[in-house]
Amino acid sequence: MKCLKVLGVVVGVAALLGLGIILGHFVIPKGADPLAPSVSASQDLDLEILETVVGQLDASRIRENLRELSREPHLASSPRDEALVQLLLQRWRDPESGLDSAGTSTYEVLLSFPSQEQPNRVAIVAPTGDILFSCRQSEENLTGEQAGPDVVPPYAAYAPSGTPQGLLVYANWGTEEDFKELQTQGIQLNGTIALTRYGGVGRGAKAVNAAKYQVAGVLVYTDPADINDGHSLPNETFPHSWRLPPSGVERGSYYEYFGDPLTPYLPANPSSFRLDPATASGFPPIPTQPIGFEDAKVLLCNLQGPSAPAAWQGSLGCDYKLGPGFQPGGAFASSQVNLSVHNTLELRNSSNVLGIIRGAVEPDRYVLYGNHRDSWVHGAVDPSSGTAVLLEVSRVLGTLLKKGTWRPRRSIVFASWGAEEFGLIGSTEFTEEFFSKLQERTVAYINVDISVFANASLRVQGTPPVQSVVFSAAKQIPAPGPSRLSIYDNWIRYSNYSSPVYGLVPRLGSLGAGSDYAPFIHFLGISSMDIAYTYDKSKTSARIYPTYHTAFDTFGYVDKFVDPGFSSHRAVAQTAGSVLLRLSDSLFLPLNVSDYSETLRSFLKSAQQDLGALLEQHSISLGPLVTAVEKFEEAAIALDQNISALQKATPNPLQVRMLNDQLMLLERTFLNPRAFPEERYYSHVLWAPRTSSVVTFPGLANACSRAMNTGLGSAAWAEVQRQLSIVVAALEGAAATLRPVDDL
């Protein structure tokens, strides 16, 4: 009996001890212990923190940020641009709401400015030499903000100096086809000044195309048809509406590439090798100057010659003629246009500002969130609407950080880029300087440049892996306005398509090179996105918001017309903030690489439908491409299954890391720095520039188009085959990285 009792006690003791051991071992979270206090390797997105962040983003603070940021013009490298560098540093070093650290990196870059002593001039000159008419040299001072020494006069950055004079012709957009059309119509182009309108082709391309036809100088204006839905009267335009006033001129960079023009592929440190500016490529070959439609009307409505084609007509209230020269009966009969450009190239210091929140668990994984800081004039919309949002997102996160409430799993890097307007210079130099580090470690790049074009709907451009995280964020945030819809449900009303995988979903746009995401996606292969609120395309056909790059893009313009109440700004802040947090904090990276399958399938389908027969004629088979796409799809599906299984189990930290590495690095596998040697920086075989209208793999599309349009014959078709093999190799290589890691 006693024995039994003792035995019972012993058994009990053992059982309790065993239970304790089991509890201690299994119930106390596993990953937690080996790491620093309060840090767990299994740290996942905290939905409460997410809700807090989204809830704390404040429209009125964004408004105040914008007021301050756009108070003065802040052209790249100007004193006010430098002052804003200090403002950013101060915010990011704030003891209450700052980040872990903040600093600047400064590059010496080639910028282009108009001469202050010799203003650029466009004039109509009579045969006598008398000046019959001069275009405005600055915009009309409508709100008291369009005058002053810091308002840079309208100019075409990087256009060469020169004073060509000749008969005026009208050349529509200035595309190659446009000049060909003029030639076909028998218009003498040699020595003329070509008036072109914005649109159709990049700024720099207009002068490049013109020069091929011996045109001597180029003018560029914005037609009211393209920006104001045809309206052009002073009382219909700003400050009476958001429309572009008659004197408004779009400034811009006419440089054809991006990055500092003198240091391609090298960071523009003071000691870096620099090209000789005289031999550097990508600058417009002939003098070029932008003008307002008020002045363009005087020039265009007095032209002689045949009427321009219907598609070339605009809203200046006259029949657009082609020229050359002015009507014989008119005030400018026999007169020429004289263009005097006195731009200078200058090496200037331009800074990026970087602010960092150190990751608690994986500090070597970076989520980047950036925007440029420099503007053409006050830049309230472009770029300060984005920077105002950036500062609010960083304030809310910084406050949680400083309070000790939160630290992200991965590192977050905020960036304010310099000299974007001149050609994405600050961001490009950054990617050149930290190429290896960024390529190894960056999870994604979020760009919010112009955060609000208008009030209607979210608009996101990005590569397929970011679609799902953007959708997740957009579904949980209410859209501004009375609709009570989510941002996602509102978005789908404005822009949607029927996905073969998901059914009707909002349409994610693809990334060109319009803002600082370009070097990240094209040069480094980092999954990237650009987030904004935009207009209802059924209500306006404006190319972009009307005061873009003019002196009318002011705080008052935003406050009164673009986003009164700043609710769209807040919506963008909430979306970008939510995406940022999901990327930085989720245990499993919310990058859905299998969404690339849909893109590949669609590119393949286009190739088959639009190029298949042609390729067959030249004995080029799309079979290997079909196989490669299938391999990618299969590997992506298997990976998705692997993720699901792992999420249901209790994965160890390394299993999660290995899987996340596959997700993070998938975008990198599409890079081939040798695929398009003539396209500076562009290495992504899926998103390089496509000149063909066939929406397929760009190398294949472009090579086909060249082979069809040139007489190069078999060499050109060999290049088609080579480009096809490059894509096939990239897809097969990508699929190989998605397969189980121990399967070679």
Added chain:
Amino acid sequence: MKCLKVLGVVVGVAALLGLGIILGHFVIPKGADPLAPSVSASQDLDLEILETVVGQLDASRIRENLRELSREPHLASSPRDEALVQLLLQRWRDPESGLDSAGTSTYEVLLSFPSQEQPNRVAIVAPTGDILFSCRQSEENLTGEQAGPDVVPPYAAYAPSGTPQGLLVYANWGTEEDFKELQTQGIQLNGTIALTRYGGVGRGAKAVNAAKYQVAGVLVYTDPADINDGHSLPNETFPHSWRLPPSGVERGSYYEYFGDPLTPYLPANPSSFRLDPATASGFPPIPTQPIGFEDAKVLLCNLQGPSAPAAWQGSLGCDYKLGPGFQPGGAFASSQVNLSVHNTLELRNSSNVLGIIRGAVEPDRYVLYGNHRDSWVHGAVDPSSGTAVLLEVSRVLGTLLKKGTWRPRRSIVFASWGAEEFGLIGSTEFTEEFFSKLQERTVAYINVDISVFANASLRVQGTPPVQSVVFSAAKQIPAPGPSRLSIYDNWIRYSNYSSPVYGLVPRLGSLGAGSDYAPFIHFLGISSMDIAYTYDKSKTSARIYPTYHTAFDTFGYVDKFVDPGFSSHRAVAQTAGSVLLRLSDSLFLPLNVSDYSETLRSFLKSAQQDLGALLEQHSISLGPLVTAVEKFEEAAIALDQNISALQKATPNPLQVRMLNDQLMLLERTFLNPRAFPEERYYSHVLWAPRTSSVVTFPGLANACSRAMNTGLGSAAWAEVQRQLSIVVAALEGAAATLRPVDDL
């Protein structure tokens, strides 16, 4: 009392439970649990396993492997080469000693073979057309192994077909300087046949240089001075010694690049784009044929003309004259040499064999260990001595694996490459096919091609990060022979230098492009090494082991002369096996990246001493390079301290992984695919080919040398500045990856 008792029981229960919880939480190893059974995230190198592996590597098994591997000639893509693919698969799939999986990947590659119908021929032809002398068309059958249909006759692979005939000249090594010297001496080269000796310059370069002087054909022979320490008599040579017999001819690839010639940068899959062989570059421009010194003597000792310079003389027992043509009084007076080459280019299937051991903890980290399989004839030394070792290492590891005794932390990939002799083709195609995957995940590449050149000492070529792991391995293995020294202590006796950091250490050679490591280091930036046992350079001046690429490189040759007893083979197996296991199993990767500092410092010193004054004359400052090297050094020191601190603490699995990623990827940061666009595959800014004699950064050295030697003036000096900036950017980028990961 009862209450107290109950209380006591409750307290006891609680205490026991608590004790259990504490035990369960703290005593059961932390990292172990979240992973699969018997796998711990903190799994480190097990010294007992290491000892077991090193101890089980067996000389007699290596000997038996070699006997089987070299039993028949196994030229790339031949039936015997295919049979060896099956042998490897069978070994690696063996249920008792195989790996987790094994498979092949096959490429369709361009090889070059002599015609069987029209054998290549070298003859002396009298003015009458009579053939006065013909060179041997095959080697003398000394051991019964030099005849038969599978012994490929001596030829220069990729040399074009053709039947040039002309006067003979002697052109030493066939370097550019050699032909210049002939020209200076007034020797008419136009239309001649140039006899050259192996050495001084690559095989293909001889024909390239000759063609620039209108030479019509090239002969190449091995001078006894260069291979046999002057000995040339039949009774002094194989089979009486290890020396090259008079009829022996070195075969080889005369292709100037590496990889499949028709698919640069693309895997040679059947559907891949292929260059037109007629326009592909890198082939010798004129017919070329190698001959034995027995025949070379007849040609060379009958030449007329001035005596060749002293440095051009060899050991054929006559005064070497320059020609052109034969002595007027001799048997060949007025005769010419006729060279008939009938090589054909053929697309052939060539396979790699891959065998994998899955890593237990980090299966996505690969340690690669490979050698080629194809030989010119029996290839006992080259490459079967390496494959014999490879098979023994994989057998020992496979046996432990199959027994369940061991599984590596990281994955191990064994590789048997195809078609190396034609230009590293199998390995290069592999790196092209799996570019992204390998670049992301490969820890290091170990190459053991010829494992034993001779019996004296270890010889390792590699990049600096592998030095420490090779030294660690070499210190713990006894050297073969009676010395009782370690391999390390024996090595230091034969090849050493005084390191500023470590004092006297063995000298690690640098990696050229002599074997399959080339695509791994130059194209992918993977830390690589080549391990072998070699001869005592104080006892022989032989270029390489004497029967290299001849039909005399047989099992008997190895067994009798190269490594009787196979103890050097075992020493190489032990060294390579130990290095492999240390790389696959160590918790912290044994890659000492700070050893790069010594290389950079030494390159910098050479640049300062040998180029500094010259650069200063052209206003090019080495200051930025000094700063960059200093930054690298500082970052490397700080990283080393970080590693030490982490090793003393209890790092969590992710901290170890993050650090290891920095170590693994350092080599990658030196890659710049745009640095040397004219050098196919070469992207490593520290190890690209250097034509200048200044041992410094190759881009800088080469650009300086070109600027000095050409009249290009400022453009050439701009290129020097550009190359300097490329190196500076690479070093700064490398340093950035070594700094703390949250420091941008």
